[in-house]
Amino acid sequence: MGYQLSREQFDRFLDRLQDDYRVFGPALDSDKGAFSDTDRITYKNIRRLDDLELNRKSYFSPKEIFFPIRETLFRFCEGEPTVPQIDDKKIAILLRPCDSNAIDRLDAIFLENGPFEDFYYKRRRENVRFFLIECATGFDSCWCVSMNANTTKRWDVAFRFGEDEILVDVKSEEFLPYLDDCPQKPFEIRFIYENTKKVRVPEVGEVTLDHFAHELWNEYTARCIACGRCNTSCPTCSCFTVLDAPLGAEKKMGERWRAWAGCHIDGFTDMAGGHTFRQSRGERMRFKTMHKINDYRKRFGKHQCVGCGRCDDVCPQYISFARCINTLSDCIEEGKRK
Amino acid sequence: MSINTKKVIKNAYRISKVRGQTALRIRVPGGHIETRFFALIDEIASRFGNGTAHITTRQGLELPGIDFERIPEINKMIRPLLESLGLDREITDDGYPSAGTRNICACIGNRVCTFANDDTTAMARELERAVYPNDLHFKIAVSGCPNDCIKAALNDFGILCTVEPVYDASRCIACSACVETCAKAVTGALSLRDFSVLRNRELCIGCGECIRKCPTGATRRSPEKSYRLVIMGRTGRKNPRMAETFLKWADRESIVKIIQNGYAFAQRHIDRSLEKEHVGYIVDRTGFATFKDEVLQDVRLGEKVIVAKHIQWGGYRYTSDAGFR
Amino acid sequence: MINPFLPSKMKILDIIPETEIDQTFVLAGRKPVKPGQFFQLSVPGAGEAPVSVSDFEDDKLFVTIRKVGRLTNALFALAPGDYIFARGPYGNGFDYRDYVDSDLKVIAGGTGLAPVKKVIKHFIANKSIASLEVLLGFKTPQDILYRREVRAWVDAGLATLTVDKAGPDWSGNTGLITGYLKNLDLSNLENCKFIVVGPPIMIKFITIELLLLQVPEENIWVSLERKMSCGLGKCGHCKIGETYVCLEGPAFRFARARRLLD
Missing domain, CATH: 3.40.50.80 (Nucleotide-binding domain of ferredoxin-NADP reductase (FNR) module)
Incomplete structure (x- = not known):
């Protein structure tokens, strides 16, 4: 069902949702950049159209809304683990197709991989509704088309945000009542079919063990500083670490959390007793690259990377993941010619 | 040739080694100048000077090789430079009204530098408006962060722009990037306890490294800006020394007011029998307690501000070059 | 919904010292387990870590633990009769x-x-x-x-x-x-x-x-x-x-x- 909303009607729509949904979207966090007097676009609660910032890419992805950076798994009180309750209000997230696809990539890990569904992920994820932001032009640093992540069929409501009007396509009936007095107008969402940035992704099977030991990774040993920003800004990075901390004065009480982890960050592979794998940062870059474009695909039949380009946007060393993938492809091509 | 040297010096011209020749000292607050002035500077140097300009130790420009009689003509020409200072006073064709208070220095600041916690150029200009013109020989410098690249610690009033980190444990992944950088490169004010970061506020110098290093935005900038004021550092022939901290976590308004009060303090206590007396030596005579009482007069310090109780300056005295005896 | 992160209590029946830094904990519990599989063992507030099962009998599981850090320090402070938390067994063992x-x-x-x-x-x-x-x-x-x-x-x-x-x-x-x-x-x-x-x-x-x-x-x-x-x-x-x-x-x-x- 399509609608055409004025800015006021959109605000009223948001208003009506507030009782049943928490709405999140990209918003300006003024003065919240790492450098002084800089801002950052982050996912925040949206109450009015003016809260939204649609002209710039968000620094972090929306994943933190349903996969919290740090989450309490349970508390040991009187020796028995107690799982904290969560706010079970539904969550509507305004996101672009790349991020919508990224959630699909997270779903594969948390809901499909291994014998169990991830309890904590699932209970939040079930509440998530997709408010798709039409993204027909992308940003300069995106390569979603190369990753087949430029389109999606998954949305509950899709929006085209124009200057004076917002066109709406409602797929999920649960949102119809919130728009019932709005003027109808057929609307079909568009997608982007060409990015300025293009990435050539090798086919599964083209990557051989030779490419693991290739010298192309050495460059990253010299350049990467293992800060982990590429991991924390990535909408598909799903790794975490389980952590325990004592709670209160009584030693027998404790709290178990999980917190995001990143394969570029020191300590990711540390084992009890001191052994560490992938000590060099080039090896970490190789590990991440293979995971994003090769290993995950072998396991789940799709690329993990959705080409949102955030890793390229946030790297303080100006390392480009897009260029890295292309370099790997070049090496494979060169190998074929030999 | 009859030259009133005192008048000429006050007008920002130097008595140079070459008899009959002077040098024009152009103020560049914060060391930041609009390049549109280069043509003017070039014209003065080419027409009246020797075609060169010296970048001074205090980030000004000095054009040497100028004949004294050219001063009135040059003063007319430099009017746009004076106007660009943005002072709250009428600009005339008479050149710089004073040269005692030296050019206010600043590092490049947060217009460019990733370390800087504030716009040091803007702050230098604000201070310029607050204290200039003044004949007292004061040196003021603004550093964007406690790295102190501008060496504010060698000035009478040195301002180090700081930031108080605000930590949100719910965004923290316990990666230790902040703890490690603070331990290795700063003061070791941070520690990780049970996977959350603890900050020792006494050790924290507000450099902001933890914020720069945080990959999740768990440590962010506090909305208010804050400053460390270091005072009475100096070079010189008697007792060169580093400045010591007077205030921590101070607000900008207080800093400006205190510096203005510092001028009044110096006016009251200066030894007029001397050709000039630097403020640091005045403080040495009156004692820190008097200085403190007088400069904090009518200053409403914020709740976060910490004021030094005592200051014991160090430095060395050439009279006690013990190592040579 | 199953919460696979939730551990269950296991009673320590006995502690066998192996070396200065290794102990074998004998735990009460009947779980279908294969050699080479592992458990996630934990002490509330101290941590959780994978430990391979070294032996099992009818109602007993044996795990050998080396004292290397925060969690194992906490484990070594326990005595027979105390409880630890465990989930598992996980993984593929030897067939x-x-x-x-x-x-x-x-x-x-x-x-x-x-x-x-x-x-x-x-x-x-x-x-x-x-x-x-x-x-x-x-x-x-x-x-x-x-x-x-x-x-x-x-x-x-x-x-x-x-x-x-x-x-x-x-x-x-x-x-x-x-x-x-x-x-x-x-x-x-x-x-x-x-x-x-x-x-x-x-x-x-x-x-x-x-x-x-x-x-x-x-x-x-x-x-x-x-x-x-x-x-x-x-x-x-x-x-x-x-x-x-x-x-x-x-x-x-x-x-x-x-x-x-x-």
Whole structure:
């Protein structure tokens, strides 16, 4: 069902949702950049159209809304683990197709991989509704088309945000009542079919063990500083670490959390007793690259990377993941010619 | 040739080694100048000077090789430079009204530098408006962060722009990037306890490294800006020394007011029998307690501000070059 | 909805000191478990870590733990009668059926003995294989685990034991475990199967030697140690290539393991 909303009607729509949904979207966090007097676009609660910032890419992805950076798994009180309750209000997230696809990539890990569904992920994820932001032009640093992540069929409501009007396509009936007095107008969402940035992704099977030991990774040993920003800004990075901390004065009480982890960050592979794998940062870059474009695909039949380009946007060393993938492809091509 | 040297010096011209020749000292607050002035500077140097300009130790420009009689003509020409200072006073064709208070220095600041916690150029200009013109020989410098690249610690009033980190444990992944950088490169004010970061506020110098290093935005900038004021550092022939901290976590308004009060303090206590007396030596005579009482007069310090109780300056005295005896 | 992160309480029945820094905890619990599988053991507030099961009997599970940090310090402070928390077992262990009728050689270094101890005991008691030989290496005599059992295996001519370094009061073998491969009876090489467990560096060199001896890679099994934070295929710490060690391992056929590059 399509609608055409004025800015006021959109605000009223948001208003009506507030009782049943928490709405999140990209918003300006003024003065919240790492450098002084800089801002950052982050996912925040949206109450009015003016809260939204649609002209710039968000620094972090929306994943933190349903996969919290740090989450309490349970508390040991009187020796028995107690799982904290969560706010079970539904969550509507305004996101672009790349991020919508990224959630699909997270779903594969948390809901499909291994014998169990991830309890904590699932209970939040079930509440998530997709408010798709039409993204027909992308940003300069995106390569979603190369990753087949430029389109999606998954949305509950899709929006085209124009200057004076917002066109709406409602797929999920649960949102119809919130728009019932709005003027109808057929609307079909568009997608982007060409990015300025293009990435050539090798086919599964083209990557051989030779490419693991290739010298192309050495460059990253010299350049990467293992800060982990590429991991924390990535909408598909799903790794975490389980952590325990004592709670209160009584030693027998404790709290178990999980917190995001990143394969570029020191300590990711540390084992009890001191052994560490992938000590060099080039090896970490190789590990991440293979995971994003090769290993995950072998396991789940799709690329993990959705080409949102955030890793390229946030790297303080100006390392480009897009260029890295292309370099790997070049090496494979060169190998074929030999 | 009859030259009133005192008048000429006050007008920002130097008595140079070459008899009959002077040098024009152009103020560049914060060391930041609009390049549109280069043509003017070039014209003065080419027409009246020797075609060169010296970048001074205090980030000004000095054009040497100028004949004294050219001063009135040059003063007319430099009017746009004076106007660009943005002072709250009428600009005339008479050149710089004073040269005692030296050019206010600043590092490049947060217009460019990733370390800087504030716009040091803007702050230098604000201070310029607050204290200039003044004949007292004061040196003021603004550093964007406690790295102190501008060496504010060698000035009478040195301002180090700081930031108080605000930590949100719910965004923290316990990666230790902040703890490690603070331990290795700063003061070791941070520690990780049970996977959350603890900050020792006494050790924290507000450099902001933890914020720069945080990959999740768990440590962010506090909305208010804050400053460390270091005072009475100096070079010189008697007792060169580093400045010591007077205030921590101070607000900008207080800093400006205190510096203005510092001028009044110096006016009251200066030894007029001397050709000039630097403020640091005045403080040495009156004692820190008097200085403190007088400069904090009518200053409403914020709740976060910490004021030094005592200051014991160090430095060395050439009279006690013990190592040579 | 099942919450696979929730551990259950297990009572400590007994604590057997093995070395100065290793203890075997005997836990009360009947869980279907295979040798080579692991549990996520935890002490509330101190941490959770993967520990391979070293032995099991009707109502008892045995885990051998080395004191290396925060969690294990907390574990070592416990006494029989106390409870620890555990979830599992997880992962793929060793399947006895893979070795039926073979000449099985178990090569274990250090704490690597723990995940195969039950395999050794099983095949001593159960004669479904043609022969069994064990090669054991430890750093020093003080590091030898399961002394009583190991001595019995050595005395029975079943096992060769070596230590990397020893003082004058050690009368046994010294030198790296790789040097004792030649002691194994490999006369019927086609029928030999090998299980190699131990530190990564030891696995690397033993397997290189075995391949040089023309052992087909499908006749070698290894157990890989990784930092598993969840044991459930979610946390990503143990992933190598498209493989999750916690799900598809820790016990692997070497044909697969050799393609897992870190």
